[in-house]
Amino acid sequence: MLYCSRRVALLCDPHLMKNMQKIQKILTNPDFKAYVKANKAAEKKRKYCKHNLAHFLDVARIGYITILETGFKIDKEILYAAALLHDIGRFRQYEDGTPHEWASAQLCRPILRDAGFSEAEVNAIAEAILVHRDSATKKRKDLCGVLFNADKLSRNCTSCKMNEKCDWEHKNAEFTT
Ligand SMILES: [Fe+2]
Numbered sequence: 001m002l003y004c005s006r007r008v009a010l011l012c013d014p015h016l017m018k019n020m021q022k023i024q025k026i027l028t029n030p031d032f033k034a035y036v037k038a039n040k041a042a043e044k045k046r047k048y049c050k051h052n053l054a055h056f057l058d059v060a061r062i063g064y065i066t067i068l069e070t071g072f073k074i075d076k077e078i079l080y081a082a083a084l085l086h087d088i089g090r091f092r093q094y095e096d097g098t099p100h101e102w103a104s105a106q107l108c109r110p111i112l113r114d115a116g117f118s119e120a121e122v123n124a125i126a127e128a129i130l131v132h133r134d135s136a137t138k139k140r141k142d143l144c145g146v147l148f149n150a151d152k153l154s155r156n157c158t159s160c161k162m163n164e165k166c167d168w169e170h171k172n173a174e175f176t177t
C-alpha cells in the first residue's frame with residue numbers, strides 16, 4: 001500500500017510532469033503522428049528492425065540510462081526529443097532515397113519549435129539526428145554520442161529471427177543493455 005501511494009505521488013509530482021511537457025507536445029503533434037504512420041505503412045512488409053514508436057522510446061530510455069550511468073550533463077527532455085524524432089523521416093528513404101538522417105533532421109525542426117524548444121536546442125537536436133548513422137559519432141560524450149549508441153544498443157539482435165541474414169554493421173553480437 002505504501003509502495004502504491006508513493007508511486008501515485010511520484011506520477012503526480014508537478015516537477016516531473018512539468019519537465020516532460022515538451023515531450024507530451026511532440027507525442028501529440030499532428031505531423032509527428034503522421035510521420036509515425038507513414039513509417040508504419042512503408043515498413044508494413046519489412047522483416048528487419050522497424051522504425052516505429054517502440055524503437056523511439058527504447059532509444060530514449062537507453063539514452064537516459066546512459067546519462068544516469070555516465071553522469072553526462074544532457075537534459076532529459078532534449079535527449080527524449082532527439083530519440084523520438086531521430087528516425088521520423090525514414091519513410092522518405094523508402095519513397096525517394098533521401099537518407100533518413102537528413103530527412104529527420106529537417107522534419108524535426110517545426111515539431112521542436114511547436115513543442116517550445118529554443119532555437120539553440122532545435123539546432124543541437126537536429127545535429128544529433130543528422131549524425132546518428134555516422135560511426136565517427138560513437139565516441140562523443142555528448143547528445144550526439146548518446147543518441148548514436150542508444151540507437152544501436154536498442155536493437156535486440158541476439159533474439160532476432162533475421163539475425164543471420166542481417167548484415168547491419170552495428171549488429172549486437174551479444175546482450176549489452
Ligand atoms: Fe536511423
Ligand SMILES: [Fe+2]
Binds near residue numbers: 151
Ligand atoms: Fe533508430
